[in-house]
Amino acid sequence: MQNFEETKTLFNNSSLFYIISTDMDGKYSFINEHYAKQFSHVDTTLVGKPYYITMHPDDRNTCIEVSTKCFENPTKLFPATIRKHDGEGGYVYTQWEYKAMLDDKKNPAGIFCLGYNITKYVGEELQLQKANEKIEQNSNTLKNIIFQQSHLVRAPLSNIIGLTSILDKTLLDSNTSNICDMILESSRQLDEIIKSIVTNART
Known part of the structure; x- marks a missing residue:
């Protein structure tokens, strides 16, 4: 004692x-x-x-x-x-x-x-936990966006590019053929933008 x-x-x-x-x-x-x-x-x-x-x-x-x-x-x-x-x-x-x-x-x-x-320490731990949960939530959201961009969006866009290419090779008047060329070029530009977004999101 x-x-x-x-x-x-x-x-x-x-x-x-x-x-x-x-x-x-x-x-x-x-x-x-x-x-x-x-x-x-x-x-x-x-x-x-x-x-x-x-x-x-x-x-x-x-x-x-x-x-x-x-x-x-x-x-x-x-x-x-x-x-x-x-x-x-x-x-x-x-x-x-x-x-x-x-x-x-x-x-x-x-x-x-x-x-x-230890109240202050516990409070900081709770804030850190919430921040980590938010990061995890944002990470899951980002993964969903990447999936949608690389699969759900690019799939129909690739179809548009392919169909436009086929259409452009058929017997069309010069005006319609020119429009097909512009659609094809815009589609390819959009495809490159989506590729860039997906690439940046993964890094």
Whole structure:
């Protein structure tokens, strides 16, 4: 327990880290000043209150599971991500390391936790995820455009070029033959434009 007391003293005035401990009844036995200030909207005297009053109800099971692991492996630290009430109807995300506390006789005495706010990081992760989803969506759209350009559009265009070429070789008057030549040339130009669009889209 001496190490825990030294750690509590060291981080009591931290402006970044949360330090808390709970007893075997699941009640706060210690909170540092930073934690007390950040969650004073829940209760101004958290010590002696149930640990779960500051958190999202769905995260209670996470605490129970991680605490169980701590007592099964008292020399190890175990991580947990917990949502905490922000005082405005929402939640902040916090990341923790849990460790079992043992008394002088090596009996379970509670849980010691070191944590910090990761809300900004989670927000950036969500933005990145949305951006990746948008990129994937745009990529699929681009693939569809490439397919349509290279198959659905060029197929009938190739037919037009072929039919115009055949028509141009039949006995036509000079005016009609000239029109066929212009249709053929315009079709070939359009075909080259489509080829260029498909090529650029694939690079």
